[in-house]
Amino acid sequence: MLLVVLVGSLGFLTWSADRFIDAAATAAGRLGVSSLLIGIFVIGIGTSLPEMMVSALAAYEGSPGIALGNALGSNIANIGLILGITALIAPILLPQRILEREYRLLLLVTAGVALLMVNQHFSRLDGVVLLTGMVGVLIWLFIEAKRGHADMVQDAQLENPATAEQPMRILLFWLVGGLTVLLISSQGLVWSASGLARLIGVSELVIGLSIVAIGTSLPELAAGIASVRRGHNDLAIGNIIGSCIFNLLGVLGIAALVQPFSFSGVSLIRDYGIMVVFLLAILVLGRRFGQRGQLGRADAAILLGGYVIYQALLFLVGE
Secondary structure, three states: OHHHHHHHHHHHHHHHHHHHHHHHHHHHHHOOOOHHHHHHHHHHOHHHHHHHHHHHHHHHOOOHHHHHHHHHHHHHHHHHHHHHHHHHHOOEEOOHHHHHOHHHHHHHHHHHHHHHHOOOEEOHHHHHHHHHHHHHHHHHHHHHHHOOOOOOOOOOOOOOHHHHOOOHHHHHHHHHHHHHHHHHHHHHHHHHHHHHHHHHOOOHHHHHHHHHHHHHOHHHHHHHHHHHHOOOHHHHHHHHHHHHHHHHHHHHHHHHHHOOEEOOHHHHHHHHHHHHHHHHHHHHHHOHHHOOOEEOHHHHHHHHHHHHHHHHHHHHHOO
């Protein structure tokens, strides 16, 4: 029963997030909002919306392991699983401009969040700091995009053909309905994930780092595959980096603001450390053996292999 609710909640979570973002992007366009702002909203908020909702509810319901595991696990999945799968389909370019700006910003955010985690507690003040940082990144993205330098903003068509011609009342229905289903499916996901953790004898942190993180990262996988299929290979890495930034700032920030929570040193040393290793792997693999600025299929195999090993160790340890 728990597994059925879990799988169903993940499916509805992904579907409702897509419908909500599609309707929001189309409605904003009808109301005269610039495509630039819509693009920043979709990339900056849209793909991280499932993680934000699930972690906020998990923190509110007293399941901090799921809240923290979802944020860290989603970043690990973004690189090890999603970037690995995307690079298997087609080589991923690593433009120098991305490494000099967005990637450095990600490393800076990673270091800053680590400092907040040293005391093994996220307070509401920490949440305010993180969300302020997210707003700052959005403003920076807008300024860079105006200058033509924003690599994390998708330049492909933003409106879904299925919603482009729909009347405004239908779009409003999908906005309200999508958000409602998103809330309900998030609630079901947190409940079933907590129950499953107790049933199989592993911690909520492990469930958050694995099953929940993979499920809530499905929008990033869809965005990555869509980018390489349309020939925008360099955008795939930009979208992944953007998602990682907003997972750290937005997901953890909202969870801490909703309900302050504490966590064990395992999360900081093991899981945050593994996340940092995967982040650095982007640079190391992309520049190995003189193969400067590209992630090929061999690199993808290394990322996927590392992710599988990490997941296996998680369940072997059980905490």
